[in-house]
Amino acid sequence: MAEIQQLLAGNAGYAAARANVADPRPSLQLAVVTCMDARIDTFAVLGLHLGEAHVIRNAGGRVTEDVLRSLALSTHVLGVTTVVVMQHTKCGLAGVTDEELQTITGSDMRFLPIADHEAALREDVEIVRSTPYLQKVDKIAGFVFDVETGEVAMPVRWERDADS
Ligand SMILES: [Zn+2]
Known part of the structure; x- marks a missing residue:
């Protein structure tokens, strides 16, 4: 349990120094969907501060479906209109197949591996764009974060005004 105790000790310092944000609505009306990768400090990467954005993370x-569940609430309850999907270089889901991941994990679920970031981002941006209950979203961007240089590229973008 030493690892867990370390978290509680870390919290003591945090609680003492913390800035309070009263409004649960992200002030930039922004949700960022990104990978769980430990090398991504989402707020630092994008110059964000506490209270400005939702961050929704999973493998890849x-x-x-679960990201859509969160975005439904981000948009309808908490005012989000901009969605950024940020994948990254050296991702564990890149260059592998569902079959390999199913063998490693013993699970038969779909892992959504990434053969090509631009193609995967186009697919994911299209899912957000075309989901009927996410019509409040009017800007979507697909980013790739380079874990070695720290730089972000934007291979995919969509804006409701320009496109519909
Ligand atoms: Zn990743």
Whole structure:
């Protein structure tokens, strides 16, 4: 349990120094979907501060049913209109197949591996764009974060005004 105790000790310092944000609505009306990868400090990467954005994370930063569940609430309850899907270089889901991941994990679920970031981002941006209950979203971008340089590229973008 030493690992867990370390978290509680870390919290003591945090609680003492913390800035309070009263409004649960992200002030930039922004939700970022990204990978769970430990090398991504989402707020630092994008110059964000506490209270400005929702961050929804999973393996790969893919738009799954559960991401859509969160985005439904982000948009309808908490005012989000911009969605960024941020995948990254050296991702564990890149360059592998569902079959390999199913063998490693012993699970038969779909892992949504990434053969090509631009193609995967186009797919995920399209899911957000075309989901009927996410019509409040008017800007979507697909980012790739380079874990070595720290730089972000934007291979995919969509804006409701320009496209519909
Ligand atoms: Zn990843």
